[in-house]
Amino acid sequence: MYDLHTHTILSDGELLPTELVRRAAVLGYDTIAITDHADASNLAHLVEAVGEVRDSAQCYDVDLLVGVELTHVPPSLIPGLARDAKRRGADIVVVHGETVMEPVAPGTNRAACTCDYVDVLGHPGLLSIEDALEAAKRGIALEITSRAGHNRTNGHVVQVAREAGCRLVVDSDTHAPSDLMSKDARWAVALGAGLTEAESREVLSQDIKRLLHL
Template sequence: MYDLHTHTILSDGELLPTELVRRAAVLGYETLAVTDHADASNLRHLVEAVSSVRESARCYGVGLLVGVELTHVPPSLIPAFARDAKKFGADIVVVHGETVVEPVAPGTNRAACACEYVDVLGHPGLIAIEDARAAAEHGVALEITSRAGHNRTNGHVARVAREAGCLLVIDSDTHAPSDLMSKEGRWAVALGAGLTEAESREALSVDINRLLQK
């Protein structure tokens, strides 16, 4: 199992990175990305802080991905910030998409989908088909999320991704211990988004290394 979108006390989560990793290990996760909310004020710090936990994650048998979630960053600055995150050592860059429950700046989805340094567009809301096609072209995965509120548009995201040929990932956007999903919970989120069983299996078994080596 994998989760490419989680938060710790380094932003607005409840757990230390190591505790989050441990809880994920107990649930059977093989890959976990720690992607705390980032902007210009903390980008380098987050990458350096999470990088220090790699050895602890190895001890628990979890492949830790050091990441950030660029959050409410002006769309015009997303490419530069995503590039900087990778330069600082981030394995994965998530962008906080245009969810319907927050005032995300219009154009955020488009900027993320067209950026070579972005890996996942989190909770992209009512994403436009042309933006989804850009995501498919640039290897940006769209997220199906279990996060309350953000998950209101999962069905739309699934439908648009199917039409555009986008890669889908299933994430929790974990902030609290109870947010981490079991294997059965992940399956339910995928099917609940309107994915077929075959599409669900594909989304739940994404080759993460391939996604990040675009």
């Protein structure tokens, strides 16, 4: 089990990084990415801080991925910040997509889908087929989310991903302890988004290191 989109007290979450890792370990996760909200003001700090928790995660048999979620960053600045995150040691860069729930700047999805340093486009809302095709070219995964509100467009994301040949991931966008999904909950989110049983099995059990080229 994996979750590539979680938040801690380093941004707007409720748990310390180690608390999040421990709770995830008890639920059966073997891979967790901590991807707190980032912009130019805190990106360097987040990468350094989460990296300090790797040893704790290993003690709980969890592969901790150091990451950031570029959030409400002007589209023109996304490539530079994504590159900077990777240069500083981030394993994964998520971009806060154009969810229907927030006033994300138009063009954010496009900037993410055309950036070689982005790994996951989180809750991309009503993503266009043109942007999805760009994501497919670069192996950027589109997110199916359990997050309330953001999940309103999961069905659309699945449909566009199928048409464009995009990779998909199922994430929680965890902020609170109760947000982390059980195995059954992950399965329900995948099926509820419109994935078939075979597709769900493939998406939920994929090799994350291979997906992220780690």
